[in-house]
Amino acid sequence: MPSEFELIRRYFAGPTPQAVLGPGDDCALLAPTAGCELAISTDMLVAGTHFLADTDPCQLGWKALAVNLSDLAAMGAVPRWALLACSLPDARPAWLESFSQGLHRCASRYGVDLVGGDTTRGPLNLCLTVLGEVPAGAALRRDRAVAGDDLWVSGQPGLAALGLAQLQGQVALSEVLSMRCLAALHQPLPRVELGLELRRRLLAHAAIDVSDGLLADLGHVLERSDVGAEVFAAQLPSLPVGVDPGLARACQLTGGDDYELVFSASPDKRYELAALAAELDLPLWRFGRIVAATADRLTLLDETGQALAINGKGFDHFG
Ligand code: ADP
Ligand code: MG
Secondary structure, eight states: OOOHHHHIIIIIOOOOTTOSBOBTBSSOBOOOOTTEEEEEEEEEEEBTTTBOTTSOHHHHHHHHHHHHHHHHHHHTOEEEEEEEEEEESOOOHHHHHHHHHHHHHHHHHTTOEEEEEEEEESSOEEEEEEEEEEETTOOOBGGGOOTTOEEEEESOTTHHHHHHHHHTTSOOOOHHHHHHHHHHHHSOOOOHHHHHHHHHTTOOSEEEEOSSOHHHHHHHHHHHHTEEEEEEGGGSOOOOTTSOHHHHHHHHHHOOOOOOEEEEEOGGGHHHHHHHHHHHTOOEEEEEEEEEOOTTSEEEEOTTSOEEOEETTEETTOO
């Protein structure tokens, strides 16, 4: 079994062209870009709580970093550096090889250098910290939504939750749909380019990434901005065929782990947003609007404009 230092050197200490000094010293040294603020976020993934212990290590390595990069995406920050603090039950070379490959793949896809971390023995636990940069004062924030804004969401929210439902034996999906859903669950693509362009082109007022579910995360924007919202369920992407529509709708509205972006934008940005969607080859759905704060903050409306009750995880008269 490799020593701790050998392990770090072999699996984690890759090239770090974006750092003054990478792994190997007491600290990494980073030189932030003049005029930028640092956007910093950290997330812990605990085996059995945030992922199944037998998850493919390569997918896990990807996802551990990807979910953190999603937070940078939501702020419109350029991803630059990451740190990995992990506790590992053992040092199986095959597992480490595969895990670090997934991690490094994600890092290189999004232009991030792994500049340091900590490695200890213990129950499997992964804590990623990411650092990005954003021009001072320009970050996309949760507290900037204003009444009259359109509400938008990227991609196909709900696929990851459907994938999880299949893994848990709650639903049987066609082979094609199953592959899409499992890819969404195991290899989420943080919407970094979308966040950057929303920020650079001044297209969004407020933004958040969807980690806990579309309505739940939208709720954080509403609270932080002290506004309300009307959500038009029929304007969300059509539900996958061959799946119970109640389950599919619940996954779309409340399923976690999608890492799409929800954002608010002035209605005069609709054309520019449609152009951006085409440019990025990423669908953007205008699914609601921001209104003045109301008692229950969020109204969910069906295709006829009738309010739908949101009760816990389900909805009345869907399906
Ligand atoms: P110290 O004891 O001074 O805190 P460590 O022995 O924990 O240093 O780590 C040695 C070096 O290896 C440090 O530069 C640290 O950032 C880096 N490192 C440790 N674990 C990881 C990891 N999992 N990924 C990347 N770098 C790591
Ligand atoms: Mg030290």
